[in-house]
Amino acid sequence: MNVMERLCPSSYDEASRMLHEASTGGNTAIVGSGSRDAWFPPARSPVVALDSAALSGIVRYTPADLTICVRAGTPLADVQAALGREGQRLPLDPWPQGTVGGLIASNDNGPLRTRWGGVRDALIGVRVALPNGEVARFGGDVVKNVAGYDLTKGYVGSAGAFGMIVEATFKVQPQPARGTSTALSGTLDAVAAAWRALRERALPFAAIEVVRTEDGWTLYALAEGDGVIVERLIRECGEAARNAGCSTREAGHDEVVEQARKPAGARTWLRVGVPPAQTASVLASLAPDQRAVARPWVGIVEIFGEALGEDGLMPVLRGAVEARGHAHVRRADDGLRRLLGWWRIEQIEGGRTMFPMLKNALDPARRCNAGRTIYDQLDEG
Template sequence: MTAALAGRAREIVGPDNLLDDPAALVAYTVDGIRPAAMARPATAEEAATLLAAAGEQGAGVLPRGAGAHQHLGGVPSRADLVVDTTRLTGITDYEPADYVVAVRAGTRLRDLQAELGRHSQWLPLDPPGMSVATVGGIIAANRNGPRRLLYGPIRDMVIGIRVALPTGEVIKAGGKVVKNVAGYDLTKLFIGSLGAAGVITEATFKISPHPREGQTVFVTVPDRAAAHDLTTAIMRSYLLPAALEAANPAALRRLARAAGMALPEAGAWGVLLLTEGLAESRARHVSEMRSLAGSRGRMEVLDGAAHAALWAAAAEFPSPETHPGGIVCRAGGPIARWADVAARAEAMPAASGPVEILAHAGVGLLYAACGAAGGRALVEACAAGASAAGGYAVVEVAPPALKPTLPLWGAPPGGLDLMRRLREQFDPRGIMVPGRLGWGLS
């Protein structure tokens, strides 16, 4: 970063909110790349002015919230300026009776949940990194968790957004009512973009009543086929679980340890059902699960601390902290085909090390993890299985040294030309997240 840009950034955010000391900037390193400076704007307008100044200098910009999802994407090709959103905090509009809340992007999810909880409401998200993640970071990374089955993904909860663009403009998309159909739905453009089109500064969500109480139905079954049969039976039933997971033996033992449970038998798969809400509804789920599980396997019902710890571990399964130095792949496809992808992943050579598999069986998503030595084999297995099922596979976690050798984003999707044209419109100088996106998009 040039001295001119550093001086301009200091003018915009103030000297106390610009960091250019190399030692202090180590905390903002992304995949081994240390930025030249970090600026912390207090308003959307300051963020937009920063981006415009960076564009004039051709400086590479990396948006950042709490840093919970910086492991996603490729290694940055350059990192001249980190735009940190942690001064953009607080709720800007909230009427509990409307079940809608507007909040600045640097607000931590846990702080938002605490305020909503005072009114027996919540934003039904349980993404990886939720103890530290900001709402803007969760949107930009499109992070979801096990409860996606009942409540839907974050893209269905965001109904309005405010963004600082690299052109120096601040735009709004969507609104503060759930049924907003005016114009193009630009909100979706920024969800999962990793900041490629601009820095999210505020978001409006539709929220839900808090279910308060929950229980886990924990069923161990002999093998993958039995787990698939049981999850299929659950999805065909009248039950409405908040989450439905299938775990292979290695992942199941990890979850059991997290919950303080006795370790399952060697080779056993697990099916985990989360039921939340009224006592009558939970009792019905437990009763129906006893019938569905039948002779398929052994069933336990968890509540209290063990129940909470189990689902916290399930939510954090894809995190790099859960698999330090390892590889995590995410595969998606038809709901009924998760077991086919799992079979491919488990068929890897034994020399590659153990593979842990956790499937969000009700939504057709699967996470597979192993050590770095088996990384390429795991990625190829997941890609082959997902392709055969009509789905996709991407790499979510990998050591920086391996990232350039792996197909992080999977096979090229349709519509790449349109994506490139959109990026050129929103970021004409190409300064945002250089090197982070796949298929030459950044």
């Protein structure tokens, strides 16, 4: 990114003033720790970068209320550590680098999304510095129903398009009394039969992860809760494995997390979202050199490798769009990037109207992260 100047506001008012002044003079880029910067296109022109590093720390935390309010520059690891000291957690487990603001802006998630949902489900309020120099608050400090359109959710995955997130409030939960994972291994057909059987029974697994390695396919089923619940889920896994023809073994939580985070270290990395029923079709279309981590109950597939080419990846991208899904090319070398682009998305009418509407209301001059988000693609498509 071509950065003319890097600013580090230390207060919300300072952030709004800096953003307003920078936006008046030209384009701005809103950055956090930079851990997810490579996921998005470079800015179209030189920018003034606003860094949230100085906006760090816990604002409010009352364990009895099961909510926590933190500044956007706070590392997610620090939030989890503070919650852990009170026997609680934020049920979001993306790869560990990054800040709270970056987590919201990128809509990143990990294995626990299967049971607990993603950032959108945990977030109940945001405070935002807007390009017009104001600081706006959306949502609240307690969990409640919202009438009308909830702008808090609009900032999830916004990638800085609507202003600078300076504060966020989340609902949290008690840490589970026990957790254990079962690994089911076999062919793709067998593993798919197992995850479908478990889903049909509406069993409350905390995570269902499918991994393709050099050795084949493995389904990781994470059971959390009290002893009775965990033991029942383990038995259900065993029955599903026997019926599908899979072998089973106990797997540690660290193994599940390690597998889920492998795409982040690969040279090429695509993230595909499709209707859950289409997950097996996406996995079946993979080329032999393509590794994958999938969350089949929510339709997320991450495809990665070290020397992947256009011939193997284009069918995956086309298949995602045809299934009314989307694809995000998170990492690729320059040559492959020119061929694949950054996003592929089904151009449904809602996407073509809602995003430009929010942009017109919150950043009418289109100065915030101009050209860097999927919203620009929708706006111009």
